[in-house]
Amino acid sequence: MKDLLSKYFIRIFGSLLIICCFGAPVFSQKLGDKVVRETIPDFLKTPAENYVKEVPIVIVSYLPLDDNQELDRDVTGAKLSLESMKTKLMRMNIQSKFMLEEGTKYKGYENPDAVPFAGYRVVDYLIVYDDFKEGMEVPWNKGWYRPDYFDVMETIDGKYYVEELGVKEVWLWGWHHGTIEPAETNMASPLTADISNSERTDDLPIYNSTYMLYNYNMNRTANQAVHNHGHQIEAAMMHANEATNxxxxxxxxxxxxxxxxxxxxxxxxxxxxxxxxxxxxxxxxxxxxxxxxxxxxxxxxxxxxxxxxxxxxxxxxxxxxxxxxxxxxxxxxxxxxxxxxxxxxxxxxxxxxxxxxxxxxxxxxxxxxxxxxxxxxxxxxxxxxxxxx
Known part of the structure; x- marks a missing residue:
């Protein structure tokens, strides 16, 4: 608990400088009261070698605590301790980043000279020690709700990440338990409608550029996280094919x-x-x-x-x-x-x-x-x- 309070003190009373190979951005946005900034491992903050286009992302993990300052199992359905879950989440983020970058190497399995088209860079890693607010009811599943994505983006000051740091993806770790059912992919765009495999409702704030929100399930694996990206590929390609042909x-x-x-x-x-x-x-x-x-x-x-x-x-x-x-x-x-x-x-x-x-x-x-x-x-x-x- 003492360490947790220390992190809150640092966040509230000082600007944390995060050093990475691309410089040292000063985070000046106002975060929610229960948000703590985590240290970003080198692998996550460094795009894949020889990448062509950078994809800045922010990772957000919701970890509600019980009265003992442990991960609330009733809310999340999780069976791990708080520290074990944080360790698991870190590993899944690393695995997901690797799979996504490796996947953009055209014929990379047979061409050693293939370069990754996408280089993912984590610009910030946040933990929100709080429960989700219920958002829109899932159209086909009465009594189940998406997280309130407006509240999520307000809690982390999403506008700052998208408009100031150029973030294109938000990786949101939550759960599928209780009354919460995550949307695998979700889009907010000033240019087009929501082209994702969600129900495509206005459930995200729109900023000056498009961003994707991938809502992962902490109780599963990195495979299911990348699975979400697969469905976004399908949604994007079907839209592109239909729109231009x-x-x-x-x-x-x-x-x-x-x-x-x-x-x-x-x-x-x-x-x-x-x-x-x-x-x-x-x-x-x-x-x-x-x-x-x-x-x-x-x-x-x-x-x-x-x-x-x-x-x-x-x-x-x-x-x-x-x-x-x-x-x-x-x-x-x-x-x-x-x-x-x-x-x-x-x-x-x-x-x-x-x-x-x-x-x-x-x-x-x-x-x-x-x-x-x-x-x-x-x-x-x-x-x-x-x-x-």
């Missing part, structure tokens, strides 16, 4: 491999797959399936002319990704599926074509929404002079 065929059908429409719509087999489905299964979350099937995931072309190879869970599970400290997530095969899937997405320096035009770097829509949409770059070809509404 009038349909989602390039992404959903030619790339992912979904077949049919409506009630006859069938999950992908033999193409690239999606967050829920590797290319050798039609079952959700079937990442450990050893069934071999032909797929062009490693040589994808829109017209299906790429070389097909037999793939299964060991195709991605046995890849020698260099995890920080050698510590992968609890289910390495699942984690490797997310990285492998992302690395096969048309990325930086890809040489693919579609309808006689160059395939663009799709990562722009994931990590720089305002640039991609402001310039109407589309998934292929030259920037569009107008959008399909």
């Amino acid at each position: 009038g349909n989602q065929n390039l992404f959903l059908n030619a790339y992912v491999g979904w077949d049919g429409k409506g009630d006859d719509k069938r999950p992908p087999l033999g193409r690239v797959g999606d967050t829920h489905h590797p290319p050798n299964t039609t079952k959700d979350y079937d990442y450990l399936n050893p069934t071999l099937i032909e797929s062009d995931i490693m040589d994808w072309n829109p017209d299906g002319s790429g070389e097909k190879k037999m793939v299964n869970c060991f195709t991605w599970g046995n890849l020698p990704y260099q995890w920080p400290d050698g510590l992968s997530t609890e289910s390495k095969i699942e984690a490797h599926w997310y990285i492998f899937w992302m690395q096969n997405m048309p990325g930086y320096n890809n040489e693919l074509t579609y309808k006689g035009e160059k395939m663009n770097n799709w990562w722009e829509y994931k990590i720089d929404w305002d640039y991609a949409n402001g310039n109407n770059i589309g998934l292929f070809g030259s920037p569009k002079t107008s959008r399909v509404n």
Whole structure:
């Protein structure tokens, strides 16, 4: 308790200077009374080597305390002590950052010279020793509520992070317990509507640039955190395809491999797959399936002319990704599926074509929404002079 009060004293009566390789920003924003700033490990505050575009993020963990100044298990559903949970959260943040950066290396599993398009940099790491306020009721789950994201952003002075420090992502650690059900991804944008896999309501404050809020579950693993990012990739690509081409065929059908429409719509087999489905299964979350099937995931072309190879869970599970400290997530095969899937997405320096035009770097829509949409770059070809509404 004494250490906790000391941290509060430092935050309230002094400006904490955080030193990183990019300089020493002075945090002048007004934080909530129960907010404590944590030390950021070097790995989190340093973007991946040779990155192309930086993604500034702020990490926020809500850790409500009980009368004994321990993590409140009734509120959070957690089984760990406060210190054990803080240690777990730190490890999951490191693992998530690694997976996301590694995933932006186009064909990185076979090209040692591939560079990460995204370099994540944690500009601040906050712990809020408080419960969530209930926000909007989940439309399909009566009696369950999203956290009040307006209150979250006010508590951390989100406007300061987005408008002054250029933050593009907020990683919010909470729980799925009691009456709280987190939104996996959420967007606030002055340029477009909320293009995420949430219910797309006005439940976040809008600032002068777009930011994403990823609401993670502390009681799960880094795999589920990156899983959220996979769904945001899908939402962003479907929007980009529809907005610039009038349909989602390039992404959903030619790339992912979904077949049919409506009630006859069938999950992908033999193409690239999606967050829920590797290319050798039609079952959700079937990442450990050893069934071999032909797929062009490693040589994808829109017209299906790429070389097909037999793939299964060991195709991605046995890849020698260099995890920080050698510590992968609890289910390495699942984690490797997310990285492998992302690395096969048309990325930086890809040489693919579609309808006689160059395939663009799709990562722009994931990590720089305002640039991609402001310039109407589309998934292929030259920037569009107008959008399909």
